[in-house]
Amino acid sequence: GDSVTQMEGPVTLSEEAFLTINCTYTATGYPSLFWYVQYPGEGLQLLLKATKADDKGSNKGFEATYRKETTSFHLEKGSVQVSDSAVYFCALSVPSYGNNRLAFGKGNQVVVIP
Amino acid sequence: KAGVTQTPRYLIKTRGQQVTLSCSPISGHRSVSWYQQTPGQGLQFLFEYFSETQRNKGNFPGRFSGRQFSNSRSEMNVSTLELGDSALYLCASSLTGGLAGEPEQYFGPGTRLTVT
Numbered sequence: 001g002d003s004v005t006q007m008e009g010p011v012t013l014s015e016e017a018f019l020t021i022n023c024t025y026t027a028t029g030y031p032s033l034f035w036y037v038q039y040p041g042e043g044l045q046l047l048l049k050a051t052k053a054d055d056k057g058s059n060k061g062f063e064a065t066y067r068k069e070t071t072s073f074h075l076e077k078g079s080v081q082v083s084d085s086a087v088y089f090c091a092l093s094v095p096s097y098g099n100n101r102l103a104f105g106k107g108n109q110v111v112v113i114p
Numbered sequence: 115k116a117g118v119t120q121t122p123r124y125l126i127k128t129r130g131q132q133v134t135l136s137c138s139p140i141s142g143h144r145s146v147s148w149y150q151q152t153p154g155q156g157l158q159f160l161f162e163y164f165s166e167t168q169r170n171k172g173n174f175p176g177r178f179s180g181r182q183f184s185n186s187r188s189e190m191n192v193s194t195l196e197l198g199d200s201a202l203y204l205c206a207s208s209l210t211g212g213l214a215g216e217p218e219q220y221f222g223p224g225t226r227l228t229v230t
Contacts, residue, residue: 032217043118043204044221051217089157095217099170100145100208102219104157 002027004090006105014113015082021075021108023064023090031092033057033066033073034102038087047075047088085112116141118207118222126228132193135225139186139207145169146188147219148180151202160203163188192227200229 007022025031032051036044048057053068064075073090090105119138127133139146148160159172163182180190186207192199206219 034218036221043120043223044206046218046220049218093217093219100147100162100164100217100219101159101170101172102147102149102157102206103159106156 002029002031002092002094002103004092004103004105006090006108008106010109010111012111012113013080016079017112019075019077019080019084019110021088021090021110023073023075023105025071025073025090025092027071027092027094029094031094033064034091034093035062035064035073035075036089036091036104038089038107040086044089080110080112082112082114085110118205118220120203120205120222120225122225123223124226124228126230127195128230129195129197131195132191133195133227134189134191135203135205135227137188137190137205137207137222139188139205140209140220143207143209143220144186145208145210145219146182146186147206147208148188148190149204149206150174151204151224152200157204160190195229197229200227202226 003026034049035047037047048059050057050066056065062077087107089107091102121136145164147162151157162170166182177193182188202224204224205222208219209216
């Protein structure tokens with residue numbers, strides 16, 4: 001079945017550091033890829049998306065490129081802020097009539113220290 | 115445009131009881147999906163409704179059910195609650211449910227259900 005794998009464990013880094021969170025996927029069809037962010041006590045917010053190979057999604061300084069050859073969609077940000085502390089989820093869907101379900105990775109807790 | 119709203123935000127129930135959660139999608143969105151989030155299992159898909167029809171169902175027991183109304187609002191029901199049903203239940207709405215190049219889903223704040 002369709003699945004997403006994120007790197008294990010929380011990510012702790014200092015303010016202004018470079019952030020990378022790895023995400024790889026397995027899909028039977030041609031997936032759309034997403035990053036969602038969850039702040040404490042809240043639901044999920046769509047951070048960015050990409051719907052075809054080599055697309056780059058970007059938002060709020062975050063970027064991710066859809067790499068079909070490596071089945072990856074790694075999230076990056078050049079200079080993190082304390083306000084970026086949250087849990088980040090990589091997800092995919094294979095949109096087709098009758099199936100719009102999202103498959104999520106386990107999520108990565110990001111803690112940014114001032 | 116208003117986002118996805120869910121009510122109630124918090125709920126405490128006793129084992130064996132039943133519960134109904136409500137979700138109002140973004141105006142104009144026709145697809146509503148439900149997800150369960152727990153620390154152990156992460157985010158798991160429950161079911162999706164599109165134009166009042168259940169299109170897809172995840173791997174959950176029959177105690178979990180849902181419906182969608184003509185105005186696209188959706189409810190999910192859990193009967194005979196178990197301790198393991200304690201979770202954050204998230205609702206997501208989508209414009210076309212994956213059709214016409216609009217795959218993104220927008221989530222509500224969730225309902226935190228605690229079963230004691």
